[in-house]
Amino acid sequence: MNYHVMMKEYKDSDILSKVEGSSKHEFIEIVLEELSYNLKVLVDAILVEKKSSKIKSKKTSKIIFPSKQKTSKIKSKSFSKIITSLMILMSSLDFKKGKEIAVNLNNLYDYCRTQTLDSYKNQTIDGLNSSIGVIDDILSAWKQIK
Template structure:
C-alpha cells in the first residue's frame, strides 16, 4: 500500500483530517467513511450543485485511494473482489456525474456499509 501517496491525494481534495493520520488501517477506514458520506449526500434531492460537485470529487478521490491501496500480492482474491466493488462504485459515480437516471447509489451505499462494518472488525 502506498500510504504517503494516498494521504497526499486526499490532502489535495481538501480533507485536512487525513493529514494527521499515521495508521494505514485508520486511513482506509476514514476513506471508506468519507466515501459513504459522499454517496449518501449525492442521494439527497436537496443537494446544491456546488455540494454535488464536491461530493463527486471526494467520491472519485476516495475510490482511487481505495483501489490503489489494495495489496494484490498478499491477498489476491480479496483485493480482486474489493477492486471490482470499488470499480462498480466508480462507475455509479460516473453515471451520477453524467446525470444518468440508471445510477444506483443506494446499492453502493449498502455494499459500502458492509465493508465498513467488516473493516472495523479486522483490527
C-alpha cells in the same frame, strides 16, 4: 467568516488530524467513512435539486431549498471526493499479499465508481444507493478487523 465556512474548516482540519496520526488500517477506515458520507451527500443534493425544480414558484423554491448554484457546487464537490476516495481505495490494494480479496474489493470499488459516474451523469440515485450499501458493508467488515 460565516458559520458554514468555519464548520468546513473545522471538519477539514479534523479529518487532517485523524489522517496524520493514523495507521494504514485507520486511514482506510477514514477513507471509507468519508466515501460513505459523500455518497449520501450526493444523493441528498440530487434529491433536493429534483424537489426544487418541481416547485412552480421560484419565490417558494428559494425559501425552501438552497440555490441551484449552491446545490450544483455541493454535488460537484461530493462527486469529486467520491471518485478520489475510490481511487485511493483501489490504489491501496495489495494484489501480491491478498490476491483474491484484493481482486474482489477492486471489482466492488470499480462497480461503485461506475455507478457513481452513471448516477452523476443522469442525476439519478439508484446507483448511488447501491454503492452506499456496498461501501457500508465493506466499512462494517473493515471495522471488525483488528
